[in-house]
Amino acid sequence: MSVAPPPLKGLPLNALRAFEAAARLGGFAAAGVELGVTAGSVAAHVKALEETLGAALFERHAKGVRLSALGQRVLPAFTDAFDQLGLAVQTLRVEAAPRTVHIATLPSIAQLWLSPRLPALRRAAPEITVSITAMEHPPDLKRSPFDLNLFFLPKGEGRVLEQDEIFPVCAPALAGHLKTPGDLAALPCLIDSTWSDDWRLWTEAAGLSGFVPKGPVFSLYALAVEEAVNGAGVLIGHRALVRSQLESGALVAPFGKRLPLDRVLSLWSARAFRPGGPASRVVEWLAKV
Known part of the structure; x- marks a missing residue:
């Protein structure tokens, strides 16, 4: 038995x-x-x-x-x-929904860098759906349901889109009040809570040691950019995020000094994509625009 x-x-x-x-x-x-x-x-x-x-x-x-x-x-x-x-x-x-690409990114990157590029991407590849989730920190792509992270990352991580570079920007009406960096003390300085160290980094590089910015604090960088366009004060601009406002003339850079940071705007994935697949095409398209 x-x-x-x-x-x-x-x-x-x-x-x-x-x-x-x-x-x-x-x-x-x-x-x-x-x-x-x-x-x-x-x-x-x-x-x-x-x-x-x-x-x-x-x-x-x-x-x-x-x-x-x-x-x-x-x-x-x-x-x-x-x-x-x-x-x-x-x-x-991915196999179940092969034409959808999920991207995790900073709110500011989503609003100021990625969103303006989506209409042209849809025209170029109408069969691909791009889903965007805004979050403050890069998720672990080995554990989370995203195909790509789009964040400012240390050099050497992911597909580099461009160098992060900072410098003051303001509405044209305020630029006439700014002849030297020292003139910043007389104007409101818009402060982003996420990148609160930006002012110190740029003013020290510009030879303005000990400068303390005084002005409103914003938890959303896109809102700070909008207020800078509205003439509320001077903001430390990140080149990738204020490029369209500079090109349109809504913002100007009153000083020549620009400070490259030790990080880059980067696309990163935890896995290799099928050549010619939707995720690969989105990466290649965003890398060349």
């Missing part, structure tokens, strides 16, 4: 995902943000996994958690496994 032992129970995928995220990111709260759940949910998944295993994956202490020796040994394999799973899911999405 044959004996059929009960099958071994597998470990729950959600618990394994919670462990990997918490271990990689250094805590339950950060893992919860990435996974879209609460820190308590992550902690509960990890605790249940530890109880099933009969071994600790984290050491708890007053300031948080740190990986146990066991957790440290197994983390690389789980990170690689979930990376591969994420890429497989992305391949499935």
